[in-house]
Amino acid sequence: MRPPPFAVTLEEHATLPAIGDEIDFYNNVWKTWPAVREALRDFDSRRISDLDGGNVRLQVISSLPGMASINPSGCRAGNDELAAHIARHPGRFAGFAALPMERPEEAAAELKRTVREHGFVGAMVDNNLADGTHYHEKRFWPVFEAAQELDVPIYTHPSPPSAESLKTRFAGPWPTVVSTGIATGCWGWHEDVGLHIIQLFAAGLFKQFPRLKIIIGHMGELIPMMIDRLDGSRFFSKGDVGKFSDVWDRNIWVTSSGMFSVRVLEMLLQVTKKERVLFSIDTPFNASERGLKFLEELAEKEVFESQEELDGFAYGNAVRLLKLDVDGVEG
Incomplete structure (x- = not known):
């Protein structure tokens, strides 16, 4: 089998000046990895x-995580x-919107604006x-309603992680x-996203919005190994929300972002439709060459x-999901 002719990647980050990159967590990161900070700020050479x-033929860019939720004006400007960066490099970049999730109505409006005015392909x-x-609370659901309406x-x-959670949940005699590693990429990040998706399911979000499309990264954020247990549990029987595996098959797409393990991908493919699994790098925390x-x-x-x-996996599933314009590939 030959390697794919090219790739499309979609968990790829950047720092946008209007949103910024200075909170305590990142300030500590920049002390250790200043080159990553500089890479996040670069959109050109x-x-x-x-x-x-x-x-990589096309990269979908998103704002650095953890900076946008409480900043409506910053999100719009960012x-x-x-x-503007995407326009300077036609055919190489696409965009995920940054949304001020603390203000859901404004976040929904910003999603609609960026998709309609800028051609963004969704939001991160x-x-x-x-x-x-x-x-999972219904006050946030206007954002998901807008995403279903826009089909993005x-x-x-x-x-x-917050300073409090680092202290109370992840600190110890080390x-x-x-x-920080336990709280983030080694465990805590993935545990928390997995919990969140299950909460959205339990709250009936996917029953309310059956055409909603959600992407999660890192080979499924620990969920794949729990799908059969979730389906076999009687705890959800009173909630009238259906089977989790049906939501997984209908509403969820998964990227490989930041994980380059053959055996983990093989496990993911055991419980996930192949057309729902997407390649990603996690730029600039990993180099695209590693993904190749x-x-x-x-x-x-x-x-x-x-x-x-x-x-x-390398590009076609992303092109179809995001309706990307990539030469030689039918969207």
């Missing part, structure tokens, strides 16, 4: 070079900034507000950097049953 090095939202609030997905991305090597490994080991399925 450095970003394009990274794309080319990984054979989305306009992003649209922080998984929770700064105080940990998820979006909402990408739910992990949010930086270095602070280890606590992963695609080459998948081809060599024939993880997918056909060339069409592998190409779908």
Whole structure:
């Protein structure tokens, strides 16, 4: 099996000046990884070079997570900034809107504006507000209603942990950097997004909006191994929300963002339709070249049953979901 001819990636971050990148969590990150901060701010030669090095034809850009939820004016200005960057590089970039989820009506309006005025292909939202609030309460549902109306997905991305949660849930007799790792990419981020999706299901969101499209990253945010248990549980029988696996098959798409493990992808494919699984890098926290090597490994080991399925993972599924204009690919 040959490697895919190119890739499309969609969990790829940038810093937008109108929204910023300065909160305590990130200020500590920048001390350790200043080069990442600079990469997040670049929309030109450095970003394009990274794309080319990984054979990525088109990248969907989103604001750095954890910065947008409480900043309506910043979101609007930042989305306009992003649209200008996209316009300078036709065919290489697309955009996910940043939304002020603390104000759901304004967030819904901004989603509609950016899709209609700028051609954005959806939104990427922080998984929770700064105080940990998820979006299963009905006051947040106008955002999901707008997404269904526009037929664009909402990408739910992990949010930086609060100082309180770092202290109460993840600290212990180990270095602070280890606590941060447990709270974020090693466990806590994924646990929290998985919990959130199950809460949305339990609240009846997907019954209310049956055509809603949600994207989650990191090979499914720990959910795949729990799907059969969720379906077999009697706890949801009183909620009249159906089977979780039906929601998984109908409403959820999953990216590989930041995870380049063949065996984890194989586990994901055991419980997920192949057309619902999408390739991503997690720029700039990973280099696109690393993603290219992963695609080459998948081809060599024939993880997918056909060339069409592998190409779908690399780019075709994203093109169809986001209705992207990519030469030579039917959207």
